[in-house]
Amino acid sequence: xxxxxxxxxxxxxxxxxxxxxxxxxxxxxxxxxxxxxxxxxxxxxxxxxxxxxxxxxxxxxxxxxxxxxxxxxxxxxxxxxxxxxxxxxx
Numbered sequence: 444x445x446x447x448x449x450x451x452x453x454x455x456x457x458x459x460x461x462x463x464x465x466x467x468x469x470x471x472x473x474x475x476x477x478x479x480x481x482x483x484x485x486x487x488x489x490x491x492x493x494x495x496x497x498x499x500x501x502x503x504x505x506x507x508x509x510x511x512x513x514x515x516x517x518x519x520x521x522x523x524x525x526x527x528x529x530x531x532x533x
Contacts, residue, residue: 450484458522461518472484495519499514500515
């Protein structure tokens with residue numbers, strides 16, 4: 444199996460620290476992890492979602508006094524239990 448990309452590993456580790464079900468926006472994680480582009484987070488999350496390690500959904504948030512629909516994502520139990528280091532050894 445291919446090694447997990449560094450950016451995906453950072454996002455997974457970040458989500459694991461927060462715990463299962465804690466919701467984040469792509470921009471929030473981009474800022475917290477210091478990624479140059481939000482696309483790095485989007486790509487990483489897409490990979491995690493495809494593997495069942497995260498869930499992405501729409502949510503309504505208040506931004507500057509106005510409601511806005513945004514994508515949020517969060518860690519699943521499968522993601523919390525996933526060990527990318529063990530996977531690399533296969």
